[in-house]
Amino acid sequence: MSRYDRGYRNSRNYRSSRSGRRGRYEESHGGGLAFIIFVFILAVGAYLISGDSGQAFVEEWMGKAQQAISNGIIAKQEETPTLPSNMTPCTKANIAKIVAYTLMEDTPLEDISEESLWYSKYYTRLKEDPKFNFFDEQEAMEVMTYEEATQFFVDILGEGYAVNVDATQDVSKKSMTLKQFLKGFEQALEHAGKKDLLHYEELSILATSLTDSRLGAWQVLTDKGIYGFEGLILDPCVGYTLQAIVKNDEILGIVDTISATSKIQKCYVVAVADGKATLRVDEYELTYKNQIITPNEIGKICTVTIQNGEVLSCEVLKEDLGDRILRMTDDYIEFEIAGRLPYQKLTLYDGTGTNTYTQLGQLFSGIKVSYTMQNDCVQTLKVLEDQTTDxxxxxxxxxxxxxxxxxxxxxxxxxxxxxxxxxxxxxxxxxxxxxxxxxxxxxxxxxxxxxxxxxxxxxxxxxxxxxxxxxxxxxxxxxxxxxxxxxxxxxxxxxxxxxxxxxxxxxxxxxxxxxxxxxxxxxxxxxxxxxxxxxxxxxxxxxxxxxxxxxxxxxxxxxxxxxxxxxxxVMLYNERIVNGNFFSTSAGYTANYGETWAIGEIFPSNTPSFLVARQQYIGERVVEDLSSEKNAYTFFTTAPSEIDAFDQDAAWFRWQVHMSAEELEQVVNANIYKLTTNYPNMVKVKEGDNWVIGEIDNIGAIKQIQVTKRGEGGNIMEMLVEGEKMTVKVGTEYLIRSLFAPVQKDATKDPIIVTRADGSEIKNMALLPSAFFSMDIHYEDTSTISEIDFYGGGYGHGVGMSQNGAQGMAKRGYTYKEILRHYYNGVTIEEL
Incomplete structure (x- = not known):
């Protein structure tokens, strides 16, 4: 489906049952505007119907329209030429979007499927309020008339609001442009005391998704960043500076054309050669004809004016000599030398020559940057060097x-x-x-x-x-x-x-x-x-x-x-410093990195080759496949004296926990709300045949516990816990350890005990010692758990070096380099 949906030319009455009360109308004279709209509608129709040939036609029309605008030959009877802001017809879908963003701004937009039309989510939102029930998605692509606009203002804001236009003739049946509608909407909101719902921005249009394939659908690159523009036609406006109404980085409509030039307030000069200059705006590089910017400006931050695709002027912005960022909050940056400075709409550029730093989230405390200021606020940051200090x-x-x-x-x-x-x-x-x-x-x-x-x-x-x-x-x-x-x-x-x-x-x-x-x-x-x-x-x-x-x-x-x-x-792998993860004690195996932690919502994730699961004992394998429940049970019930493990002398090499059914129920239900709330993508609730996100605080008595996935090292990756009320699925070692945290919840009862390999006891632990464990589950009948025993080993996450294993290896005569090469496969050890 093209972003320009069909049905532009087919228009029904707004509501045939309405009386169509008239207000005061005025209209700018000139058939040029009507001709532009007419040709525009034909172009869009051709684009939709004719595929590639239609696209060629619409692009040709846009080029001619832009040329006509530049030459000032459209609408010759007007004193000023028709500009891009006058050219967009006002569809009812445009109005649905504007109302959804302004009069219903506190109601979130629902996600819709990729197959849905761009405006469907706005109509879905409007259905939630009865006063907007006259919006009909079937009419979305009809063009609004003056008469319908008048009725719209009455419906929304009450009697007394009208569209004011400059003419004596009756234009009630004529189609409006979006600019004309927005002027009427602005007047109506002002009379209603709600003008603050409209936020105006002056934007220079640099590229759209039609003119630059790197932009996503309905995205426009401006001098102030990326905006959405669903339902609007901004492709002919590239190179112009417009006054727009925006909300949450979405352009609702164009109010006026400020200039036939575009001004990039803070761009980075990437290259100058062969009569062209390449500028970076945010993460996008744009190339223009150039006789103004010199090679001396390469690497500088400038304000550049563009006209007809050519650099018209360039002003180099003053940068400080370089400072280190210590701290960055939502409101200010704390610099090492300059101290605390506020910032607004911050733009980041990479001056290291590697094009690594493109997002503010990549900055860290201690990074060296230069910066520019405007209105006493930091406007741009340029990374000068990213080497950390000692x-x-x-x-x-x-x-x-x-x-x-x-x-x-x-x-x-x-x-x-x-x-x-x-x-x-x-x-x-x-x-x-x-x-x-x-x-x-x-x-x-x-x-x-x-x-x-x-x-x-x-x-x-x-x-x-x-x-x-x-x-x-x-x-x-x-x-x-x-x-x-x-x-x-x-x-x-x-x-x-x-x-x-x-x-x-x-x-x-x-x-x-x-x-x-x-x-x-x-x-x-x-x-x-x-x-x-x-x-x-x-x-x-x-x-x-x-x-x-x-x-x-x-x-x-x-x-x-x-x-x-x-x-x-330090340890290096492929000449990069490795993340030297370590933990207290292994159970006889370490775990794969990617089978232990999630990366965002991805679990399991990739495992670096230097953080793979490895055997931590000498001799033949006790079991062949620790992902098997039977084998895992055999291994975790093996006594320390039965295995020549590096960690065998550590108290945490083996451990046991016993819980009654009542204790198990209390422990699980005490933790389930926090887990489903804070980790919704890793702790999900069963609904029919699906696993869904949901905040729950009680699953009832525990009926069944099942390990559904283990890692190569034997660590549990995923478990199902079935309660009387509902069933949950829990992923990652930390959340599994949190769910079964052995803490007594009944103050009248004895604490829950974790018994270690040396016979010592630890009371009421905030986490299970590790996710390397198996269970003996006892039942009162076939459907209710009476008690449970956890048989486990190790302490900690299990990734990288076991500290007690390192001690065991050192006692056996291994050097520190041999120890590290054992735990971190394939690393070299070098001095910085």
Whole structure:
């Protein structure tokens, strides 16, 4: 189906039963406009009916129309030439769209099938309000007359509204242009006190989906970005600057033609050669005839005026010399040098020569950019270099587990320190406490930087880690938020690694294991420094398991020695630093990356060859296929003494959990609402033969549990849980561990116990230890579970290096490089 739907020429009365009350009409004289509309309708009809030949005809017509407009020969009796804004007929589908976006703006548009016509969703929305029941989709492509428009305003806004036009003759039966309708609609809304429903933008039209195949259907590239334009004809307007009514990046209609030129306010000069200039606007490159822009402007951000496909003028915009982005919120950017600056309609360009950075979501804390300003706001960013420094920016959590908002921040230091706030500098003496709540925070200045003197470390007196007040090397940045504060530690890479090691691995472990941990942590850090996950906080990583645990246990001589012995060393695969995932303990196998985590809505996903499932014991395979339920049960009930595993001495190598039917029901129903709400694409509800998204808070007593998919390493990827009320399907290891989190919900009962391989017991765990487990399910009868036993192994997600496995390998005499090459298949270890 073409975007121009059939039926343009067939028009019925708006409503034959209506009286057609007349208002005041006026009309611009001139048969030129009527001729343009008439030819336009014929062109569209030919386009729809005749395929390629029709398309050639409409393109020829557009070219002639544009030439006629430029020469000013259309409608010679008018004092000014007819311009593109006068040329679009007003169909009833156009009006349905305008009403849906304005008078029903709070009602969401429903998704429709690809086979549906472009305007169907607007008619579907209008059906939800009885006062719009006269809209009939059968009449969608009819052209609105003045008489019908008058009746429309009466129907919508009441008596007294009319279309005002400049003529004495009766034009009630004549067709309107969209521009004329919009003027009447504007007047009607103004009288009704609703003019603010219309938002006006001045847009230079640079390309449409007809003139540039890179644009999607109904997309137009403007100097202010990409807009939709369903139901409009903008192809003849390329090269013009128009006044448009827009809503949510959708153009509702063109009000006027501002200029026969287009002005690109902030474009990037890509190339200049052979009398042509190539400009980048957003991610699109456009080439124009050129005698103005010189090769010296290549790589510059400019304002360029285009006329008839040729550069008319070029003004190079002033850029700063370069600054690093520390933080970026929805309202402002915090720069390292310039501080906090607001931004509007930000455009990003890549000045690295790689064309890598095209989306704002690719920016990260620490990236170096230049920028231009307009009206005291940042308008453009140009990436100058994306190499990360040896400083790491770590977001400190409130309790070491989750939550980044601190109620208050109090800091002290044995050697004294300095507080920098804007251009103010405050000296804090040894032992004195700096208190963030005592600062007079100024509007637009939300950061204080605390820097220790000498080799001292800053102590955060308002925070605890394992019942101690933690100390930090490097600087602390304190950000004032709407509620409370956030805290970022800026620290050199090797000090950071020394702070990760003891929080992730006991420093009593073998030296080779500690060195392996240092390199895995350093590789993970360098691979994550370019993530934008914590950009809004001004950080690259956090100090929890969401990144890697940092400074929960103070660094010591062993952790410093491991960091120093491997200084700068990282793992590479195909010359790129790998994401050195690690976890506590394996059950005898590691897991495939893609069978553990979802990427967006994709699960399972691709597995890099360096993060594949691998056997973690010596000798013949205990079972051949861990994806089999029978084999998985055999393996996870195998005692540590029966297998020569690298992790066999770890308490978490094997574990068991027992729940009664009542405990199982309470655990599942306590977690199901959060999972179906927060992870709707991974936790779905059965409806008939389909799996659908739905928020549920109780599935009733548990009748059946079934493992439907396991990974190569034996980890459960997907489970079905059938309750009395409904059945759910749960995917990914984390959500499965969350659903069956062994926490007693009845305060009158004993806690739920996880029993480990060494006989030790852990009470009320927030997650199952791992997704490497099998079950013994006992029934009261054939349809009701009476109790359940989980037999599992390992602790953590199972991807990459097992820390206890690394310890077991080190005890067997493996070097740190051998350990890493075992867990990360095919990597090389090199110094940065």
């Amino acid at each position: 400083e790491v920016r770590v977001l400190l959590s409130q309790d070491g587990v989750s939550g980044y908002t601190q109620e208050n921040v109090q800091v002290t230091c044995e050697g004294g320190f300095v507080a920098l706030y804007g251009d103010k500098k405050q000296e804090i003496a040894s032992g004195e406490v700096w208190d963030a709540s005592q600062i007079t925070w100024e509007i637009g200045k939300s950061k204080v930087t605390l820097m220790p003197k000498g080799e001292s470390q800053l102590q955060v007196a308002s925070m605890t880690r394992k019942e101690k007040q933690p100390t930090y090397k490097g600087a602390l940045e304190v950000y004032k938020e709407e509620e409370g504060f956030t805290l970022v530690n800026k620290v050199d890479l090797e000090s950071y690694i020394a702070g990760v090691i003891p929080s992730e691995m006991p420093t009593s472990y073998e030296k080779e294991a500690l060195k392996a941990q240092a390199i895995a942590a350093r590789s993970f850090t360098k691979s994550q420094q370019k993530s934008n996950k914590f950009l809004r906080y001004g950080a690259q990583l956090d100090d929890t398991v969401a990144s890697q645990v940092y400074n929960h246990t103070p660094e010591d001589e062993a952790s410093y020695a491991a960091a120093e012995a491997t200084k700068g060393e």
